[in-house]
Amino acid sequence: MGRSMEKVLIVDDDEELCELVSEYLTVEGFDVDSVNDGEEGLRHAREELHDLIILDVMMPKKNGFDVLRELRQTSTIPVVMLTARGEDMERIVGLEIGADDYLPKPFNPRELVARIRAVLRRIEKAGDDEDQAERLRSGELEMNTSARSAKMKGKDLGLTAVEYDILAELLRNAGQVVKKEDLSVRVLERELSPFDRSLDMHISNIRKKLGEHKGGKDRIKTIRSVGYIFTTEAN
Amino acid sequence: MTLFLKIFLWFWLAMATIVGVVFLVNWSTQSEPLARQWQTFVGEAMNVNSQTAVQIYENEGVEGLELYLKRLNGRQRINSVGLFDRQGNRIGGSLDVRETGDLFDRGFNSSEPQFHRLPDKTFAASTVNLSDGTKLLYMLELKRFQAPAFFTNRLLLQILAVVLTAGLVCYALASYLTSPIRKLGKATRDIAAGDLSVRVGPELSNRRDELAHLASDFDEMAERIESLIESEKRLTRDISHELRSPLARMKVALELLRGRSNGESDTLITRIDTESDRLNELISQILTLSKLETGSEEFSRSDLNLKSILESLIADADFEARARDRSVETVKIEGLRMIGNEQLVRQAFDNVLRNAVLYTEQGTRVEVSMEREGTEAVVTIEDHGPGVPEEEIDSLFKPFYRIGEARDRKSGGTGLGLAIAQRAVRSHNGSITARNTGNGLAVTIRLPVSEARSASPAVVTTA
Numbered sequence: 001m002g003r004s005m006e007k008v009l010i011v012d013d014d015e016e017l018c019e020l021v022s023e024y025l026t027v028e029g030f031d032v033d034s035v036n037d038g039e040e041g042l043r044h045a046r047e048e049l050h051d052l053i054i055l056d057v058m059m060p061k062k063n064g065f066d067v068l069r070e071l072r073q074t075s076t077i078p079v080v081m082l083t084a085r086g087e088d089m090e091r092i093v094g095l096e097i098g099a100d101d102y103l104p105k106p107f108n109p110r111e112l113v114a115r116i117r118a119v120l121r122r123i124e125k126a127g128d129d130e131d132q133a134e135r136l137r138s139g140e141l142e143m144n145t146s147a148r149s150a151k152m153k154g155k156d157l158g159l160t161a162v163e164y165d166i167l168a169e170l171l172r173n174a175g176q177v178v179k180k181e182d183l184s185v186r187v188l189e190r191e192l193s194p195f196d197r198s199l200d201m202h203i204s205n206i207r208k209k210l211g212e213h214k215g216g217k218d219r220i221k222t223i224r225s226v227g228y229i230f231t232t233e234a235n
Numbered sequence: 236m237t238l239f240l241k242i243f244l245w246f247w248l249a250m251a252t253i254v255g256v257v258f259l260v261n262w263s264t265q266s267e268p269l270a271r272q273w274q275t276f277v278g279e280a281m282n283v284n285s286q287t288a289v290q291i292y293e294n295e296g297v298e299g300l301e302l303y304l305k306r307l308n309g310r311q312r313i314n315s316v317g318l319f320d321r322q323g324n325r326i327g328g329s330l331d332v333r334e335t336g337d338l339f340d341r342g343f344n345s346s347e348p349q350f351h352r353l354p355d356k357t358f359a360a361s362t363v364n365l366s367d368g369t370k371l372l373y374m375l376e377l378k379r380f381q382a383p384a385f386f387t388n389r390l391l392l393q394i395l396a397v398v399l400t401a402g403l404v405c406y407a408l409a410s411y412l413t414s415p416i417r418k419l420g421k422a423t424r425d426i427a428a429g430d431l432s433v434r435v436g437p438e439l440s441n442r443r444d445e446l447a448h449l450a451s452d453f454d455e456m457a458e459r460i461e462s463l464i465e466s467e468k469r470l471t472r473d474i475s476h477e478l479r480s481p482l483a484r485m486k487v488a489l490e491l492l493r494g495r496s497n498g499e500s501d502t503l504i505t506r507i508d509t510e511s512d513r514l515n516e517l518i519s520q521i522l523t524l525s526k527l528e529t530g531s532e533e534f535s536r537s538d539l540n541l542k543s544i545l546e547s548l549i550a551d552a553d554f555e556a557r558a559r560d561r562s563v564e565t566v567k568i569e570g571l572r573m574i575g576n577e578q579l580v581r582q583a584f585d586n587v588l589r590n591a592v593l594y595t596e597q598g599t600r601v602e603v604s605m606e607r608e609g610t611e612a613v614v615t616i617e618d619h620g621p622g623v624p625e626e627e628i629d630s631l632f633k634p635f636y637r638i639g640e641a642r643d644r645k646s647g648g649t650g651l652g653l654a655i656a657q658r659a660v661r662s663h664n665g666s667i668t669a670r671n672t673g674n675g676l677a678v679t680i681r682l683p684v685s686e687a688r689s690a691s692p693a694v695v696t697t698a
Contacts, residue, residue: 107483
């Protein structure tokens with residue numbers, strides 16, 4: 001990475017795990033801080049001293065969802081959630097309230113690093129894209145890749161980084177089906193797995209933020225078991 | 236027949252029978268005197284009437300007599316009247332003697348009123364003396380004696396009142412006895428359906444009998460079941476967290492170790508990593524099984540395309556099978572849909588499919604088909620393996636059950652796959668069965684289908 005060491009904040013009540021992950025991430029070249037409860041995590045996160053937060057769901061006092069919900073009111077800082085595996089609901093709730101990605105526990109730290117890098121790369125793209133600034137537009141929706149902004153009728157939609165990338169990908173192919181598999185690889189940088197519903201959740205968040213066409217039709221259509229289409233006003 | 240109906244009808248029948256018998260006895264002991272009372276009454280009336288008639292006859296002659304007798308007709312159930320002399324001549328009136336039998340002679344020979352009964356009428360006769368001492372016979376034709384109308388109506392009313400009262404009392408009794416049973420039955424069904432908070436005590440709190448005891452025992456039992464299920468739920472949640480935390484730490488520690496090892500220990504590190512993955516998988520499966528068995532979690536349902544689910548699973552399984560010189564092939568797959576939980580249905584198919592791939596002989600193929608039979612999707616997955624001893628076939632779906640000692644853990648399966656498949660299929664009101672085909676094992680899954688909305692696999696929706 002061409003930049004200075006990226007700062008990561010781990011929020012998990014398991015102190016020993018924090019120590020181990022800190023050690024691993026330090027070896028991988030991150031600057032790591034860790035806190036062991038939700039309240040403190042929220043306080044640190046709000047100081048915006050970090051580039052990314054790793055947030056555990058199951059914590060006493062204030063759980064990860066509550067922390068994320070409060071954090072998202074003021075900040076778009078990237079968040080990767082650690083969830084209990086098999087608890088399908090937890091994964092989905094996390095994405096619904098604006099996590100950038102999630103990883104079920106127990107996880108392979110290599111996988112964690114890959115997710116962190118993918119999320120951070122998305123943010124960095126903002127800087128890199130400046131030369132080849134791309135302006136995407138459909139009806140009243142306007143996206144500017146250099147500023148990574150998405151505006152509807154001139155008003156910013158407040159998309160998270162993942163949501164922005166998914167919408168941009170759909171908009172580039174407006175009117176055509178974008179396969180889930182391709183979307184997963186291009187945006188989430190991983191192969192689509194059968195039970196992975198993160199794309200569906202991100203799409204559902206984007207839909208809420210976009211609103212509907214005048215006729216009450218969704219702007220993004222689901223083609224069941226294939227993918228999604230961004231529909232233009234005309235069709 | 237319900238207990239309520241039985242108690243109600245039997246008690247009612249018993250009461251009605253008792254009442255009926257009492258009435259019958261009363262009736263049979265009272266009916267003779269009653270008829271005699273009537274005869275006395277008629278006799279007395281006849282005396283008065285006949286003497287009046289004779290007086291009128293003597294004072295006013297035949298015309299007066301006729302007038303008087305005519306006036307009597309129709310009164311007090313009298314059809315007709317006649318006054319006769321000893322020779323049988325009718326002095327006055329309209330009575331016909333042809334049907335009177337020997338009454339004429341009996342009447343003349345007795346000082347008491349005499350009767351002659353016919354099915355539809357009764358003749359009565361009594362003698363009367365003229366002032367000169369000549370004996371005449373006064374005869375009446377009466378409607379057949381019946382209990383007076385007001386009397387029979389009242390009897391009917393009484394019987395009705397008694398039977399109705401008996402009915403009401405029996406109804407109350409039967410419902411008093413059976414309503415707590417019904418409440419207990421409803422509570423039992425509610426509990427069976429998963430609502431463990433049901434209690435019957437409050438509804439029966441004003442009773443102090445065996446049923447009230449039963450109700451409080453029932454409540455105690457429900458309380459206990461509820462707390463057991465609750466603690467089981469808590470336990471599974473805790474297992475999920477407590478067992479996985481050390482696993483999570485272990486995996487991170489292993490990767491750190493890998494980074495520091497000089498390469499000699501890499502295979503062992505990988506081995507430990509694999510085993511911890513298996514342990515984690517086992518925890519997941521135990522959790523899934525426990526959720527399915529306790530019904531502690533609501534699984535969301537949606538419209539599923541069984542064909543596309545099955546085809547994607549077959550493609551994956553085939554890919555893995557080919558690496559081991561086996562294959563998975565589609566025989567015939569119909570386009571069917573159902574309402575269900577995608578994850579559970581997938582898992583059921585996948586577990587059976589993987590089991591088949593595991594046990595089919597090298598170089599053979601696993602055959603998969605899905606057809607519609609009535610309202611069911613019938614999925615058959617057939618391998619060409621050793622099969623299962625007939626007596627153990629029912630145990631195949633038990634958790635951690637392994638057929639014989641020969642079938643070892645060669646694949647690292649957890650021994651829960653088929654058990655989970657069975658529970659998952661059952662939670663969708665389906666069934667799963669296994670049978671030996673002679674050259675392998677065939678597992679059949681039946682699931683209720685929903686009507687296909689479209690034959691095309693891709694349905695455009697804005698879900």
